Amino acid sequence: MEANPAPLRSHPAVIASIVLAAVAVTACAVVGIAYMLGWVGKGVVPPTPGSIATPGQQLAGTAPDMGLLPGETLVTMPEPPKSAIPPPAPRPLVPIPEPTPPAKPAPVRPAYEERSETTRARIVPDRDTLCVNCGIVASIVPRGDFWDVLVRYDDGSTQTLRYPERPRLRPGERVHFEDGRLLSDRGR
Secondary structure, three states, X not given: OOOOOHHHHOOHHHHHHXXXXXXXXXHHHHHHHHHHHOOOOOOXXXXXXXXXXXXXXXXXXXXXXXXXXXXXXXXXXXXXXXXXXXXXXXXXXXXXOOOOOOOOOOOOOOOOOOEOOOOOOOOOOOOOOOOOOEEEEEEEEEEOOEEXXXXXXXXXXXXXXXXXXXXXXXXXXXXXXEOOEEEEOOOO
């Protein structure tokens, strides 16, 4: 760097830029003041008479909460003519019943759960044998690496059993549940 900055200050380009900056700042300040005073903007709006009048020029007591200048009057709308037809009688309010909350859905039971209902033996006098754990295969559904077998028992309950491979049962086949597994009643 140069040790003496004096020759730079007297350079014509430096002097011109300083003067130009000063003129620009002054012009911006003048425009800002004119805008705040309302001299420039989106069109000059003439001031309203109420905003020019001083409180001593307004007539007191001519209208509540309203100041009028000398020579101004308060104009009211004329009342609409009365109708010869009477208005309809108001209808009585009918209470709207509060909506009932929706019923809670039954809890979802896991597929591996044993029986969905308790099995009860029924005494039927006209039958010789009653099978409590007998039913019909309702469906066989593959579920990835295992098979779900849905059994509908004679007492109305259902049970889903899982097998690691396709069981040798068919939907609609009569079965009985014994020792934790389903056995076909084909040979019985």
